[in-house]
Amino acid sequence: SDRQAGQDGRTGESGEETSEFGQLGPVSHGPRLGIGMDSCVIPLRHGGLSLIQTTDFFYPLVEDPYMMGRIACANVLSDLYAMGITECDNMLMLLSISQKMNDKEREHVMPLMMRGFRDAAEEGGTSVTGGQTVMNPWIIVGGVATVVCQPNDFIMPDGAIPGDVLVLTKPLGTQVAVNAHQWMDIPEKWNKIKLVISKEEVEQAYQEAMLNMATLNRTAAALMHKFNAHAATDVTGFGILGHAQNLAKQQRNDVAFVIHNLPIIAKMAAISKAGGNLFGLLQGTSSETSGGLLICLPREQAARFCAEMKASRSSSLGQDGGIGDGQQAWIIGIVEKGNRCARIIDKPRIIEVPYRALLRHSPPRHSGAASTA
């Protein structure tokens, strides 16, 4: 179960995960992981297999329903990818349709959102076999990803050792980009940031954020095995620092995570500063949606991991031309001896991650700018 904090969307929605809950069942063989990390791991009664499962749902935060569907699916799958799992046996879709939509809006928006979700599931090698849809004041989109694994299929997120380095596979700043995009229409908000960014740049940053959020972390999951990753999590609602702290707590060894570099979508750091440290982006507390994997890797493997991420074009999974082609990864910190905590150094280096060209893989046959409310 991933922790997804919300962004104040254009339609006024705010999603906020307010609690974690649940209890572990009876003791049984095999590793078990309950509340607190990205997925739950349940030892099964059959032949050393484990059931690994996660659910996530939230409110739309981009205007394009097709991309929103893709983002929701990428966000659900990411919890599996954080455990180095590259396959998903089943996906359920959770949806609510807003009562406030008229028939036309509903017939336009919901099929696109479902299609985006399905396309991303297909890119992840799985398919949607069921789910549930209800009426609600707000649109909800999410899913449940489930896989049954052999022990070697997944990497428990608890094996970091001093000397490892921390790698991040997507830039930070999605919350700032999504909000800045909304503020273009709100003069009192826009006036605060217009000195540091143009509307064209906001649009590009928004497209870049959307592309990143819709990108599956599947290549990173595959490379975790190849380069012997010791632990990983995905960066979502609690920001890079929150998830680093959460991961640190899970470790078997006495380690601490120290973050030196913050790769951030270009200009988002400047916006955050101009707005008076908006969302705590530079403190690592700004929410991300469908963020990258934060991975503890042996030092000697990390550079090659990053190189293969960039070169992969999803080829390690026999794919070509997925939406996330040309992903980058950055070494952002180190694992040292310590008491299972994480921190960002005083003046971290901000890596400005440039905007790529606008969507090369734009969704087919739709205008792509329908209102979701």
Place this chain on the structure above:
Amino acid sequence: SDRQAGQDGRTGESGEETSEFGQLGPVSHGPRLGIGMDSCVIPLRHGGLSLIQTTDFFYPLVEDPYMMGRIACANVLSDLYAMGITECDNMLMLLSISQKMNDKEREHVMPLMMRGFRDAAEEGGTSVTGGQTVMNPWIIVGGVATVVCQPNDFIMPDGAIPGDVLVLTKPLGTQVAVNAHQWMDIPEKWNKIKLVISKEEVEQAYQEAMLNMATLNRTAAALMHKFNAHAATDVTGFGILGHAQNLAKQQRNDVAFVIHNLPIIAKMAAISKAGGNLFGLLQGTSSETSGGLLICLPREQAARFCAEMKASRSSSLGQDGGIGDGQQAWIIGIVEKGNRCARIIDKPRIIEVPYRALLRHSPPRHSGAASTA
């Protein structure tokens, strides 16, 4: 994925499942079941095992948060029970907290609802290992039930043959009972039904409905194996007729289902008539929440099935004192040769199911009448 249609709850919520969606994945060995029935069945890559999974979520329809939690969990598990599955490997909880609740309401209501859900999960032999909670205008409660099964653990819902009989394991009328209970406070509604029922009877019918909705169909699932059931479904949002039709469509043989008897919570048929055929209860189209299993059984086994249901006190599962003790089951119809449809005969016999004593297993230490909005 179950189809849950809504009831207009006291707090103004209405849950309505508006679509079924999804596509089957690539062909693979073993039985596979996608959209349209209660659970999805996914053949796994490992040793003949199948992943069986269902999700359901909806809005509160009773005032007691503890009972609402139990009902939500019973409703999720019921989709597994309909396939004769008695075990559940994992349960995730899906929750939203209403924004309209103040801190006090929230701290009172949500823990009770979660506890009810957990208690029912525990009665079902499983536990909640994760989930997600968001803020929303309305309260949502639901879950995801998952099990990995060997071929003999489940009964595909497609083996009915002419000569079978139809058995139902809970009485109908939950929607009428829940609504009648709300109408006691709405004079123009109450005036329409007060000639046929007293307020005390409405209260008893409501308690009876709540008890039935909170009862797990687990005993019935276990007895399906013992008495060689050929197919089953659970009765929820589409009413007895809707689910009978749905089940009929799934059959491998040329069969039709004919329903002769309608077991209904006492006086609910009279209310439905007085209100001008409210909800179509006598036509079999009134929504049920967490209804009984509708099971196709060999004729010679059905009477014994019903007798053991009544006698079981959940004993077939090694339990004693579960909330559903003293459940009944009724033979309600027959399977004949036909073209995969279902109907209710012209003048079905109404079986008035009397109210049991008020809750013998009342939830511990809470007042039990908190508003859920």
